Each structure stands twice: as structure tokens, then as C-alpha cells.
Amino acid sequence: MTSLAELAARAPLGNLRPGRISPPRQVPSHISRPEYMFHDGPEVITASDVKDAETIGRIREAGRIAARALQAVGRAVAPGVTTDELDRIGHEYLCDHGAYPSCLGYMGYPKSLCTSVNEVICHGIPDDRPLEEGDIVNVDITAYVGGVHGDTCAMFEVGQVDEASHLLCERTEKAMLRGIKAIRPGREINVIGRVIEAWAKRFEYGVVRDYTGHGVGEAFHSGLIVPHYDAAPKHAEVMEVGMVFTVEPMLTLGTIEWEQWDDDWTVVTADRSRSAQYEHTVVVTEDGAEILTLP
Ligand code: MF3
Ligand code: CO
Ligand code: CO
Numbered sequence: 001m002t003s004l005a006e007l008a009a010r011a012p013l014g015n016l017r018p019g020r021i022s023p024p025r026q027v028p029s030h031i032s033r034p035e036y037m038f039h040d041g042p043e044v045i046t047a048s049d050v051k052d053a054e055t056i057g058r059i060r061e062a063g064r065i066a067a068r069a070l071q072a073v074g075r076a077v078a079p080g081v082t083t084d085e086l087d088r089i090g091h092e093y094l095c096d097h098g099a100y101p102s103c104l105g106y107m108g109y110p111k112s113l114c115t116s117v118n119e120v121i122c123h124g125i126p127d128d129r130p131l132e133e134g135d136i137v138n139v140d141i142t143a144y145v146g147g148v149h150g151d152t153c154a155m156f157e158v159g160q161v162d163e164a165s166h167l168l169c170e171r172t173e174k175a176m177l178r179g180i181k182a183i184r185p186g187r188e189i190n191v192i193g194r195v196i197e198a199w200a201k202r203f204e205y206g207v208v209r210d211y212t213g214h215g216v217g218e219a220f221h222s223g224l225i226v227p228h229y230d231a232a233p234k235h236a237e238v239m240e241v242g243m244v245f246t247v248e249p250m251l252t253l254g255t256i257e258w259e260q261w262d263d264d265w266t267v268v269t270a271d272r273s274r275s276a277q278y279e280h281t282v283v284v285t286e287d288g289a290e291i292l293t294l295p
Contacts, residue, residue, distance in 0.1 A: 010162065010164055011162050011164040011165045011168070011253055011273070011274045012118075012134070012162070013119070013271070013272040013273060014117075014118040014119030014268070014272045014273075014274065015272065016117060016118060016119060016120065016129070016268070018125075018127065018261055018262070018263055018266070019082075019083075019127030019128045019129040020127055020128045021084075021110055021111065021125055021126070021127050021128075021263075022084050022087075022111075022126075022127075022128070024104060024105070024110055024111070025087070025088070025091045025101075025104070025111075025112055027095055027100055027101070027104065028095055031095060031098060031099070031100050031145075032100065032144075032145075032147075033100055033144075034100060034102060034106075034144045034149070034220065036105070036106060036107070036220070037105050041107075042107065043106075043219055043220060043221070045218050045219035045222065047217060047218040047219060047222070049215040049217070049222055049224045049243050049244065049245065050240050050241075050242040050243050050244075051217055051242050051243075051244050051283070052242065053242075055148065055217060055218075056242065056244065056283050056292070058145075058146035058147065058148045059148045059149075059150055059216075059217055059244055059281065059283070059292050060150075060292045061145065061146055061150075062099065062143045062144065062145045062146060062148050062149060062150035063143070063150030063151075063152065063281050063292040063293035063294070064150070064293075064294065064295060065093075065094065065097045065098075065099045065143040065145060065150065066094075066099075066141045066142055066143035066150040066151065066152050066293055067150075067152050067293045067294055067295040068093065068097075068295045069090050069093040069094050069097075069099075069141050069143065070090070070139060070141050070152055070153070070154055070295075071295055072089055072090070072093045073086050073089050073090045073093075073113070073139050073141070073156075074139065074154065074156050076089050077131065077137060077139075077156040077157075077158060078131065078158065078159070079130070079131055079132060079133045079158055079159050080130045080131065081130060081131050082126075082127070082128050082129060082130050082131070083115035083117065083124070083126040083127055083129060083131070083137070084111075084126045084127055084128055086113065086115055086126060086137075086139060087111050087112050087113050087115065087126035090112060090113045090139070090141050091104075091112035091113070094112070094141070094143050097143075097145070098145055099143035099144060099145035100143070100144040100145065101113065101141070101142070101143070101144075102142035102143065102144045102149050102151070102220050103140075103141075103142060106220060108264075109123075109125075109265060110125060111125055111126045112126075113126060113139060113140060113141050114126075114138070114139070114140040114153070115137055115138070115139055115140075116137065116138040116140070116266075116275070116277070117129070117131070117135055117136070117137045117138075118135055118136060118137075118274050118275075119268045119269045119272045119273060119274055119275060120138075120266055120267065120268050120275065121208055121211065121250050121252070121258055121267040121268065121269060121275040121277070122138070122140070122211055122250060122267050122275075122277060123265040123266055123267050124138070124265075124266050125263060125265055125266060131158045132158060133158060133159035133160060134158065134159060134160065134161055134162065134165075135157075135158040135161075136155055136156070136157055136158070136161060136165050136168075136169055136274060136276065137155070137156050137158060138153055138154070138155050138156075138276065138277050139153060139154060139156060140152075140153035140277070140279065141153065142220065144220075147218060148217050148218055149216050149217065149218075149219070149220045149281075150216075150281050150292060150293050151216050151220070151246050151248075151279060151281050151293070152279050152280055152281060152293035153248065153277055153278060153279040154173075154278055154279075155169040155172065155173070155276050155277070155278065157169065164253060164274075165253075165274055165276075167203075168205070168251060168253055168274060168276045169276045171199070171200075171203055171205070171251070172249060172250075172251045172276035172277060172278050173278045174199065175196045175199050175200055175228075175249045175251060175278075176196075176247055176248070176249055176278040176279065176280065178195050178196060178199050179192040179193070179195055179196045179228070179247045179249065180192075180247050180280065180282055180289050180291065181195075181288070181289075182194075182195040183239060183247075183282065183284055183288055183289035184239065184284075184287070184288060185239055185240055185241045185284055185285075185286065186238060186239065187238070187239050188232070188235070188236040188237065188238060188239070189224075189225075189226055189227075189235045189236070189237045189238075189239060189245075190227065190230065190231045190232045190233075190234065190235040190236060192213075192226060192227075192228070192247060193207075193226070193227040193228045193229045193230055193231055193235075194230040194232065196228045196229070196249050197228070197229045197230045198230075200249075200251050205251040205252060205253065206251065206252035206253070206254060206255055206256040206269075206273075207228055207229045207249065207250075207251060207256065208228065208249075208250035208251070208252065208256050208258075208275070209227065209228075209229050209256060210256075210258065211250060211267070212225045212226055212227050212228065212248075213225070213226030213227075213228065213245055213246040213247050213248050213279075214226060214245060214246055215243075215244065215245045216244060216245060216246055216281055217244050222245075224237065224245055226245050226246065226247060226248075228247075228248075228249040228250070239284045240284060241284055241285060241286055242283065242284065243283065243284040244281065244282070244283045244284075244292070245281070245282065246279055246280065246281050246282070247279065247280060247282060248277060248278065248279030248280075249277065249278065250275055250276070250277040251275065251276055251277075252269050252273055252274070252275045252276075253273040253274050253275075254269060254271040254272075254273025255269055255270050255271045255273065256269075257269070257270035257271070258270055279293075280292070280293045281293045
């Protein structure tokens with residue numbers, strides 16, 4: 001028997017469809033562009049993942065702008081608001097603060113932010129679908145300013161949300177924070193995912209494996225990979241003071257298998273169960289980590 005309370009606590013399966021995508025937004029010409037805007041294909045950057053204090057200061061500044069843009073977008077989340085409108089708000093915040101929206105034009109990505117609704121795991125493209133009461137939406141914003149990127153994302157609840165979805169969001173943020181707390185110089189990168197996976201397993205959540213954290217700084221994605229599952233003995237790179245990367249776990253209420261829409265970006269759970277994600281850019285310090293994407 002399933003009680004009424006249990007039914008009410010259960011998150012709905014999704015049936016999202018691609019919407020209409022508006023033309024790319026303009027960036028004022030005085031704002032400097034990341035190098036991938038000047039050629040086709042992946043970015044070509046050779047900076048070390050270990051940064052000096054001056055570079056870390058610049059990433060902190062880019063991170064602050066990204067975090068404040070995320071807050072501004074979050075305040076606008078409500079039933080009836082389209083994800084295209086969220087894109088407009090984030091885009092304008094970044095440009096008004098001298099930052100380039102790193103997503104715009106990255107490997108051909110058409111908009112300035114990612115907005116991932118319900119069963120979308122990541123890389124949802126803002127479109128003309130109005131948010132609905134009960135939706136959960138991830139907003140992922142990266143700011144490029146001062147020659148470096150700051151990358152952060154968070155979940156927002158649209159009106160009243162079912163208990164299972166609410167808990168998924170809350171526990172995904174805790175998963176990210178626990179992963180960050182496990183960071184110490186001398187430890188292997190794979191401790192982060194070990195801690196996150198152990199936490200997620202308590203709730204029988206899926207831990208997405210095919211999308212990971214990454215080194216970030218002069219490059220948007222440096223090539224360093226930060227798994228959110230227990231990848232040992234792989235991903236055994238030793239963390240060093242000054243290393244900068246993201247921690248951005250994606251947890252699901254069902255499977256971690258995924259499908260991609262024909263837009264070549266939107267990643268949805270294969271069973272249409274809901275997914276949540278939080279992200280910070282962090283730097284390894286003498287005694288742990290500092291979050292660089294705080295408002
Ligand atoms: N911000 C995403 C990340 O956390 C990357 C988005 S790439 C885009 O790595 F092209 F989809 F915008
Ligand atoms: Co990222
Ligand atoms: Co991101």
C-alpha cells in the first residue's frame with residue numbers, strides 16, 4: 001500500500017520537450033572575449049592547474065561576479081518566468097559588471113547560461129518554456145573577466161515543490177560542501193568523489209559519472225578531471241596548495257544513465273527522474289580549500 005503522504009512526497013517523472021531558443025545575446029565590444037571565441041573547436045590553453053596568489057585573486061573576482069549574477073537570476077525564478085528570461089537577467093548582470101558569459105559561444109553553445117529543469121542533468125539551453133509551480137531548476141553561470149573564469153551553479157525551487165525534490169536539492173548542496181571539506185593538500189583528487197558518493201548512497205541517490213568537475217582559471221575546462229564518484233585508484237592526482245578546480249556533483253532520484261537531445265547539449269536522465277546539481281570553484285589551501293565563487 002502507498003499512503004497519500006508517500007505519494008505526495010514522490011517527485012514526478014518529467015516529459016520536457018525542447019522549446020524555442022532566442023538569438024544569441026550581444027556582448028559590448030569593450031568586454032574581452034575568451035580565446036575559444038577566436039577559433040573553432042576546443043579551447044587551447046596550457047596554464048598549470050596550480051595558480052599563484054595574483055591569479056587566484058582574479059579568479060576570486062570572476063567568481064564573485066558569477067555568484068552575484070546567480071543570486072540575481074535566483075531572485076527572478078517564479079512560475080510563468082521563461083528560462084530565456086533568466087538567461088537575459090544573468091547575461092545583463094555579467095555584462096554590466098564587465099564580464100563575458102563564458103558559456104556563450106563555448107563549443108558552439110548558443111546562450112549565456114545553462115538552465116537545467118527537472119530531469120535535465122546539465123547543459124539545458126534557456127528557451128521559451130515558462131517555469132511551472134513544482135519545477136526545480138539549476139542555473140549554471142560562468143563569468144570570464146580579468147583573463148580568468150569563475151564557475152558556479154545552484155538549484156532554485158519554483159513555488160511549492162514536492163518533498164522528494166526539495167530533499168534532493170538540499171542534499172546535493174550538502175554533497176558538494178562535503179566534497180569541498182575533504183580537500184587537503186597531499187590527498188588524491190579521488191577523495192572528493194569518495195565522500196560525495198558515500199553521502200549520496202545514504203539516500204539511494206544516483207551519482208552521475210559521465211559529467212565531472214574540472215580545472216578552471218585561464219581555461220574554462222583545463223583538462224583536470226574531478227570525479228564525483230569513488231574513482232580510486234584512478235584520478236589519483238595529488239592536490240597541491242594553489243590548485244583551482246570545480247566541485248559540481250549531479251545527483252539523481254533514479255538512474256544515472258542519460259540521453260542527449262538533438263540540440264547536442266541538453267542531457268536528461270534516461271528514466272526522466274529528477275536531477276540536482278550545485279557547483280563552486282575552489283582553491284586548495286594549506287589546511288583545506290577556499291571557495292572562490294562566493295557573493
Ligand atoms: N558551466 C558548465 C560547467 O560547470 C559548463 C557549461 S558549458 C556550456 O562545467 F557550453 F554548456 F555552457
Ligand atoms: Co563547471
Ligand atoms: Co558550471
